[in-house]
Amino acid sequence: DTAVSQTPKYLVTQMGNDKSIKCEQNLGHDTMYWYKQDSKKFLKIMFSYNNKELIINETVPNRFSPKSPDKAHLNLHINSLELGDSAVYFCASSQERHATNEKLFFGSGTQLSVL
Amino acid sequence: EDQVTQSPEALRLQEGESSSLNCSYTVSGLRGLFWYRQDPGKGPEFLFTLYSAGEEKEKERLKATLTKKESFLHITAPKPEDSATYLCAVQPPRSNYQLIWGAGTKLIIKP
Numbered sequence: 452d453t454a455v456s457q458t459p460k461y462l463v464t465q466m467g468n469d470k471s472i473k474c475e476q477n478l479g480h481d482t483m484y485w486y487k488q489d490s491k492k493f494l495k496i497m498f499s500y501n502n503k504e505l506i507i508n509e510t511v512p513n514r515f516s517p518k519s520p521d522k523a524h525l526n527l528h529i530n531s532l533e534l535g536d537s538a539v540y541f542c543a544s545s546q547e548r549h550a551t552n553e554k555l556f557f558g559s560g561t562q563l564s565v566l
Numbered sequence: 567e568d569q570v571t572q573s574p575e576a577l578r579l580q581e582g583e584s585s586s587l588n589c590s591y592t593v594s595g596l597r598g599l600f601w602y603r604q605d606p607g608k609g610p611e612f613l614f615t616l617y618s619a620g621e622e623k624e625k626e627r628l629k630a631t632l633t634k635k636e637s638f639l640h641i642t643a644p645k646p647e648d649s650a651t652y653l654c655a656v657q658p659p660r661s662n663y664q665l666i667w668g669a670g671t672k673l674i675i676k677p
Contacts, residue, residue: 455609492651492668494610507664541609554600557609 452495454478457542459560462534465566472527482506482556483525483542484516494541500525532565539563542552568593568658572668582643587671589654590636597657599637601630604651604670613639613652644675648659 457474464470471484476483484507485497499507500519525542542558569592571595579585589599598617600611614623616632623630627648629640651672655665 492653492657492669494653494665496664531626543609554612555602555610557611559608 453558454532455542455544456487456560457540457561459561460559461562461564463564466532466534468532469528469530471529472540472542472563472564474525474527474558476523476542476544476556477547478544480544480546480554480556481521482545483519483522484545486541486543487527488539488541488556488560490538498525498527508533526537528564529563532563534565537563539564568656568666570654570656570666570668572652572654574671575669576672577674579641579644579673581645581675581677584640584644585644587652587673588636588642588667589638589639591654591656591666593656593658593666595659597659599632600655600657600665601637601639601654602653604653608655620652639671644673646675646677649673649675 455476457489462479476530484499485493488494489495496509498517501520503519516528518526522531539560539562541560546556570591600613600615601613603613604610615631616630619632621632627642632637642669651670653670654668657665675676
């Protein structure tokens, strides 16, 4: 059983389109995250939800909107895609809020290519 | 500005050739330093957390150490399956959630 699963694995789309990435965790964790990994491999946090409540919202364009229907799911919707949005997006979860001492469990990533 | 720098960017070793990866940081009052392993096409996988200078953690052929300015990931007698990108992340004191990540060291172990 995959602990943190995200779909799709690859997403190729045109500029201006709207797309969504889905994430589910079966670990019973309270907190979920979206990270962006750029071409230089730096990971940057975008959002964090704890029990469906948004607790981290970094400086991310309004075109990105997370949605958490329940604590096991955190989806990412992106409007009006731009070339600069091309990156690998990772979903992650942790047992505790804010992951102060807990390790993060990552999904396998979604490689988004905007043409 | 808080920063994490990993070196080298890439490291090629022969199987059995021990070496170390470096993670230096400019964060003062560190709350924690994390090491992760990332295989191609996969998400990072947790390895270690270190909290205070002098602390050491071991797992199989890997040993992580921490000083006030840097951490080392020592790999002893590596095998080809140890090939991966090793990421370091630090948790600064001003924030109890945000991790600052390094760009990683790509380790290649040749048989």
